[in-house]
Amino acid sequence: xxxxxxxxxxxxxxxxxxxxxxxxxxxxxxxxxxxxxxxxxxxxxxxxxxxxxxxxxxxxxxxxxxxxxxxxxxxxxxxxxxxxxxxxxxxxxxxxxxxxxxxxxxxxxxxxxxxxxxxxxxxxxxxxxxxxxxxxxxxxxxxx
Amino acid sequence: xxxxxxxxxxxxxxxxxxxxxxxxxxxxxxxxxxxxxxxxxxxxxxxxxxxxxxxxxxxxxxxxxxxxxxxxxxxxxxxxxxxxxxxxxxxxxxxxxxxxxxxxxxxxxxxxxxxxxxxxxxxxxxxxxxxxxxxxxxxxxxxx
Amino acid sequence: xxxxxxxxxxxxxxxxxxxxxxxxxxxxxxxxxxxxxxxxxxxxxxxxxxxxxxxxxxxxxxxxxxxxxxxxxxxxxxxxxxxxxxxxxxxxxxxxxxxxxxxxxxxxxxxxxxxxxxxxxxxxxxxxxxxxxxxxxxxxxxxx
Amino acid sequence: xxxxxxxxxxxxxxxxxxxxxxxxxxxxxxxxxxxxxxxxxxxxxxxxxxxxxxxxxxxxxxxxxxxxxxxxxxxxxxxxxxxxxxxxxxxxxxxxxxxxxxxxxxxxxxxxxxxxxxxxxxxxxxxxxxxxxxxxxxxxxxxx
Amino acid sequence: xxxxxxxxxxxxxxxxxxxxxxxxxxxxxxxxxxxxxxxxxxxxxxxxxxxxxxxxxxxxxxxxxxxxxxxxxxxxxxxxxxxxxxxxxxxxxxxxxxxxxxxxxxxxxxxxxxxxxxxxxxxxxxxxxxxxxxxxxxxxxxxx
Amino acid sequence: xxxxxxxxxxxxxxxxxxxxxxxxxxxxxxxxxxxxxxxxxxxxxxxxxxxxxxxxxxxxxxxxxxxxxxxxxxxxxxxxxxxxxxxxxxxxxxxxxxxxxxxxxxxxxxxxxxxxxxxxxxxxxxxxxxxxxxxxxxxxxxxx
Numbered sequence: 024x025x026x027x028x029x030x031x032x033x034x035x036x037x038x039x040x041x042x043x044x045x046x047x048x049x050x051x052x053x054x055x056x057x058x059x060x061x062x063x064x065x066x067x068x069x070x071x072x073x074x075x076x077x078x079x080x081x082x083x084x085x086x087x088x089x090x091x092x093x094x095x096x097x098x099x100x101x102x103x104x105x106x107x108x109x110x111x112x113x114x115x116x117x118x119x120x121x122x123x124x125x126x127x128x129x130x131x132x133x134x135x136x137x138x139x140x141x142x143x144x145x146x147x148x149x150x151x152x153x154x155x156x157x158x159x160x161x162x163x164x165x166x167x
Numbered sequence: 168x169x170x171x172x173x174x175x176x177x178x179x180x181x182x183x184x185x186x187x188x189x190x191x192x193x194x195x196x197x198x199x200x201x202x203x204x205x206x207x208x209x210x211x212x213x214x215x216x217x218x219x220x221x222x223x224x225x226x227x228x229x230x231x232x233x234x235x236x237x238x239x240x241x242x243x244x245x246x247x248x249x250x251x252x253x254x255x256x257x258x259x260x261x262x263x264x265x266x267x268x269x270x271x272x273x274x275x276x277x278x279x280x281x282x283x284x285x286x287x288x289x290x291x292x293x294x295x296x297x298x299x300x301x302x303x304x305x306x307x308x309x310x311x
Numbered sequence: 312x313x314x315x316x317x318x319x320x321x322x323x324x325x326x327x328x329x330x331x332x333x334x335x336x337x338x339x340x341x342x343x344x345x346x347x348x349x350x351x352x353x354x355x356x357x358x359x360x361x362x363x364x365x366x367x368x369x370x371x372x373x374x375x376x377x378x379x380x381x382x383x384x385x386x387x388x389x390x391x392x393x394x395x396x397x398x399x400x401x402x403x404x405x406x407x408x409x410x411x412x413x414x415x416x417x418x419x420x421x422x423x424x425x426x427x428x429x430x431x432x433x434x435x436x437x438x439x440x441x442x443x444x445x446x447x448x449x450x451x452x453x454x455x
Numbered sequence: 456x457x458x459x460x461x462x463x464x465x466x467x468x469x470x471x472x473x474x475x476x477x478x479x480x481x482x483x484x485x486x487x488x489x490x491x492x493x494x495x496x497x498x499x500x501x502x503x504x505x506x507x508x509x510x511x512x513x514x515x516x517x518x519x520x521x522x523x524x525x526x527x528x529x530x531x532x533x534x535x536x537x538x539x540x541x542x543x544x545x546x547x548x549x550x551x552x553x554x555x556x557x558x559x560x561x562x563x564x565x566x567x568x569x570x571x572x573x574x575x576x577x578x579x580x581x582x583x584x585x586x587x588x589x590x591x592x593x594x595x596x597x598x599x
Numbered sequence: 600x601x602x603x604x605x606x607x608x609x610x611x612x613x614x615x616x617x618x619x620x621x622x623x624x625x626x627x628x629x630x631x632x633x634x635x636x637x638x639x640x641x642x643x644x645x646x647x648x649x650x651x652x653x654x655x656x657x658x659x660x661x662x663x664x665x666x667x668x669x670x671x672x673x674x675x676x677x678x679x680x681x682x683x684x685x686x687x688x689x690x691x692x693x694x695x696x697x698x699x700x701x702x703x704x705x706x707x708x709x710x711x712x713x714x715x716x717x718x719x720x721x722x723x724x725x726x727x728x729x730x731x732x733x734x735x736x737x738x739x740x741x742x743x
Numbered sequence: 744x745x746x747x748x749x750x751x752x753x754x755x756x757x758x759x760x761x762x763x764x765x766x767x768x769x770x771x772x773x774x775x776x777x778x779x780x781x782x783x784x785x786x787x788x789x790x791x792x793x794x795x796x797x798x799x800x801x802x803x804x805x806x807x808x809x810x811x812x813x814x815x816x817x818x819x820x821x822x823x824x825x826x827x828x829x830x831x832x833x834x835x836x837x838x839x840x841x842x843x844x845x846x847x848x849x850x851x852x853x854x855x856x857x858x859x860x861x862x863x864x865x866x867x868x869x870x871x872x873x874x875x876x877x878x879x880x881x882x883x884x885x886x887x
Contacts, residue, residue, distance in 0.1 A: 027705050027738065027740075027741055028739070029701045029704060029705070029736050029737065029738050030736060030737040030738075030739075031700070031701065031734075031735075031736045032734070032735050032736065032737070033733060033734055034732070034733040034734070035733070036587070036588070038498050038499060038500055038587060039498050039499055040472035040496065040497045040498050040499040040541070041499070043229070045227065045228065045229070047227075048227075056228055056233070058235055059538065059539035060539060062539050062540060062541070062545065064472065064497075064540070064541035064544045064545055065472045065496075065497065065499070065541055066470050066471050066472050066499055066538075066539040066540060066541065067470060067471055067472040067473070067497070067498055067499005067500055067501075068470055068499055068500065068501050069499075069500050069501045069587050069588070075737075080699075080701045080702065080705070083621065083623075083624075084621065084632055084697070084699070085619070085621070085696070085697030085698075085699035085701055085702045086699050086701055087701055087736075089632070090734060091634055106491065106498075107491035107492060107494050107498040108494060108496070108498060109472070109494070109496035109497055109498065112496045113494065113496055120229070121228070121229030122229075123224075123228075123229035123230050124175070125173045125175065125224045125229055125230055125231055126224065126229045128173060129171050129173070129224070155468070155470060155501050156178070156468070156501070157177060157178040157179070158175075158176070158177055158178070158234060159175075159176050160173050160174060160175045160176065160231075161173065161174040161176070161219075162171065162173050162174075163172075163174075165171055180443070180444070182354050182355060182356055182443060183354050183355055184328035184352065184353045184354050184355040184397070185355070187661070189659065189660065189661070191659075192659075200660055200665070202667055203394065203395035204395060206395050206396060206397070206401065208328065208353075208396070208397035208400045208401055209328045209352075209353065209355070209397055210326050210327050210328050210355055210394075210395040210396060210397065211326060211327055211328040211329070211353070211354055211355005211356055211357075212326055212355055212356065212357050213355075213356050213357045213443050213444070250347065250354075251347035251348060251350050251354040252350060252352070252354060253328075253350070253352030253353055253354065256352045257350065257352055264661070265660070265661030266661075267656075267660070267661035267662050268607070269605045269607065269656045269661055269662055269663055270656065270661045272605060273603050273605070273656070299324075299326060299357050300324070300357070300610070301609060301610040301611070302607075302608070302609055302610070302666060303607075303608050304605050304606060304607045304608065304663075305605065305606040305608070305651075306603065306605050306606075307604075307606075309603055315849050315882065315885055316883070316886075317845045317848060317849070317880050317881065317882050318880060318881040318882075318883075319844070319845065319878075319879075319880045320878070320879050320880065320881070321877060321878055322876070322877040322878070323877070331517070333515065333516065333517070335515075336515075344516055344521070346523055363881075368843075368845045368846065368849070371765065371767075371768075372765065372776055372841070372843075373763070373765070373840070373841030373842075373843035373845055373846045374843050374845060375845055375880075377776070378878060379778055408517070409516070409517030410517075411512075411516070411517035411518050412463070413461045413463065413512045413517055413518055413519055414512065414517045416461060417459050417461070417512070444466070445465060445466040445467070446463075446464070446465055446466070446522060447463075447464050448461050448462060448463045448464065448519075449461065449462040449464070449507075450459065450461050450462075451460070451462075453459060454460075475805070477803065477804065477805070479803075480803075488804055488809070490811055552805070553804070553805030554805075555800075555804075555805035555806050556751070557749045557751065557800045557805055557806060557807055558800065558805045560749060561747050561749070561800070588754070589753060589754040589755070590751075590752070590753055590754070590810060591751075591752050592749050592750060592751045592752065592807075593749065593750040593752070593795075594747065594749050594750075595748075595750075597747055612875070612876070614786050614787060614788050614875060615786050615787055616760035616784065616785045616786050616787040616829070617787070635826065635827035636827060638827050638828060638829070638833065640760065640785075640828070640829030640831075640832045640833055641760045641784075641785065641787070641829055642758050642759050642760050642787055642826075642827040642828060642829065643758060643759055643760040643761070643785070643786055643787005643788055643789075644758055644787055644788065644789050645787075645788050645789045645875050645876070682779065682786075683779035683780060683782050683786040684782060684784070684786060685760070685782070685784035685785055685786065688784045689782065689784055731756070731758060731789050732756070732789070
């Protein structure tokens with residue numbers, strides 16, 4: 024029998040301000056598209072991020088990958104640069120991106136994916152970003 | 168590089184009464200199949216509904232679709248007709264359906280899907296209905 | 312040193328239908344006071360009940376009272392008569408009461424209090440009833 | 456027998472940015488006291504507010520006060536001025552206050568208390584403000 | 600039109616102790632791999648298990664399978680053998696397995712899958728095991 | 744006007760094994776009192792602890808006490824000694840105590856209270872210990 028594949032999920036949280044605004048558009052258009060999320064001084068969220076890694080269970084450890092390593096990657100690549108920051112101004116890897124949950128999920132994927140790929144035995148499978156209790160997004164990567 | 172595809176989820180809640188009962192079956196058979204859920208006067212739940220829409224992220228807005236529009240569709244098509252109602256008696260689009268969570272998910276899909284399809288750039292991907300903290304269902308649509 | 316006093320809390324859940332309606336008032340007045348909660352066929356909730364008992368910690372057991380007994384009382388006095396029922400029609404001890412969360416809390420107190428009093432070493436301290444995630448009530452008993 | 460007193464709780468949520476900063480102190484002192492919460496561009500939260508009202512249960516309605524009215528007060532006095540805003544810059548009634556959860560709770564009390572007092576039969580009992588899942592505060596009013 | 604396929608999910612909880620330890624490895628290696636999870640006397644969790652069954656909705660009942668049966672299977676096969684036990688010592692079907700969440704999910708699949716298969720009209724689709732609020736795993740079965 | 748008094752709450756979590764057992768009693772008596780919680784090899788929980796501090800809001804900082812300090816005290820006095828441990832065997836300050844939630848709350852009070860008292864301007868007001876989603880206790884200290 025082949026080794027079973029399992030998905031493991033680690034969740035982290037951070038608090039940040041952001042503003043939905045596309046500088047390439049007029050102020051009127053920004054207000055029309057983003058409504059109250061376009062408020063000039065910004066607003067904020069307690070973001071929750073679920074990072075999902077998929078791979079075979081190593082029979083020697085019973086693990087897909089070491090959870091301590093996974094938690095470390097997520098804290099280094101996502102929480103430390105974003106926690107208690109303004110996502111539009113303070114986070115280098117978000118420069119030039121509109122800070123929607125959709126774009127955050129894609130940016131977080133780009134940050135975490137190489138750290139998982141390096142392990143060689145498993146792969147990043149999904150990034151979920153909760154902006155609030157009622158709104159969240161899932162990104163499954165740049166699949167064909 | 169192609170535009171990434173993301174799933175966005177919006178959650179709404181409503182409170183409703185219902186009763187599991189198939190009028191085509193005998194009372195005994197109804198009691199045997201549905202147990203306490205067949206109680207004649209009904210019981211009720213705080214239903215939670217997650218509507219999942221999938222599509223490419225529009226580079227101009229950073230969004231799969233406008234979240235305000237999505238919230239509006241879910242409130243118009245699901246919450247307003249069902250909130251503080253008896254699902255067996257007060258909701259036109261549930262007439263003739265046994266009000267299990269399975270059937271609610273399918274009925275909600277039929278209500279919301281045309282509103283999403285009209286946008287043209289994304290599609291309804293999943294409807295999740297929580298009947299309680301411990302019981303919920305997922306419908307992924309009439310896929311081949 | 313005297314024995315410390317501690318409050319222990321046990322939580323249970325049940326699903327029920329109800330309707331806010333005072334038969335002593337006109338239909339118009341009922342609609343004006345209760346709004347959508349007056350819907351004739353009723354609506355429903357997943358109710359959550361927290362029962363709080365206060366007393367000294369027995370040094371022999373390390374407990375205020377046996378949690379298995381407390382859980383048993385709450386199930387017998389509240390969950391079994393109310394679960395998967397219509398609170399206005401199916402529950403004898405609610406007859407003649409308007410089924411607001413306030414009245415439920417008082418009625419549940421009357422049911423559970425004698426069971427706790429019988430133990431002799433602790434007392435019922437509080438009943439909390441959650442009607443939904445956003446609305447709940449606390450009753451601390453008929454104190455002077 | 457006298458009418459029982461009950462506490463009713465209504466919960467609302469809003470998303471806002473803020474920054475902990477006392478302009479009367481030096482930048483160094485601000486950084487020392489507030490740490491990452493002093494980040495110049497601010498950060499943000501999904502705030503949750505519980506408003507607790509205490510009073511006798513009206514035997515005619517079974518309610519301490521009408522929940523629709525309570526929800527309306529909380530939305531008008533707290534959610535509408537604060538939602539999707541920067542609390543340090545966009546909210547008139549917070550001008551001149553350091554935007555800690557403690558000060559928010561006191562400010563929200565001052566906003567909501569007169570609306571409850573006007574009813575005449577019940578009183579504001581407690582304001583709880585959750586800044587995050589792990590940090591929250593309770594204000595019980597200016598009691599002697 | 601064909602019958603729609605729906606996934607139904609039932610959630611159960613249990614409290615158990617465990618220790619991450621591979622007896623085939625040295626003590627040093629165990630400590631290096633499992634860190635604090637290797638503590639000799641063990642630690643513990645409130646485990647949450649979601650069992651997902653997928654199949655067509657029976658038009659006669661409106662159900663994929665009877666939820667009472669599903670709850671019964673999960674309690675018999677998972678909760679009763681594991682609740683208030685030490686997973687490394689007290690659970691026969693876990694003997695010889697390292698008690699990671701990954702291995703628990705696979706073991707729970709093997710227990711529940713034959714009970715679902717016996718029904719003949721639906722199939723086990725996924726087992727999710729939450730070890731804590733921040734760490735959980737998903738097993739989708741031994742698929743090709 | 745006097746400075747308002749506010750309660751601030753900080754929440755932490757830890758995972759631990761324990762066993763309810765009083766060595767001064769016979770095995771039969773232990774089984775009768777504690778039931779499945781007396782299982783010889785122990786079981787476990789994801790414990791949640793809320794530490795509540797009460798005091799006036801310092802007008803210079805807008806805080807009852809610095810939240811970073813409070814979090815530090817709770818981690819040093821409770822989380823570090825208890826996390827991923829067996830509470831009956833591995834925690835010095837619990838030696839000789841039956842590890843019920845009641846006794847944990849009292850023991851945690853004794854650990855954290857001197858750290859708060861040292862500040863001089865506020866006081867420990869309450870310790871809440873959640874053993875599970877449905878069972879928790881509150882200790883308000885050795886008040887007269």
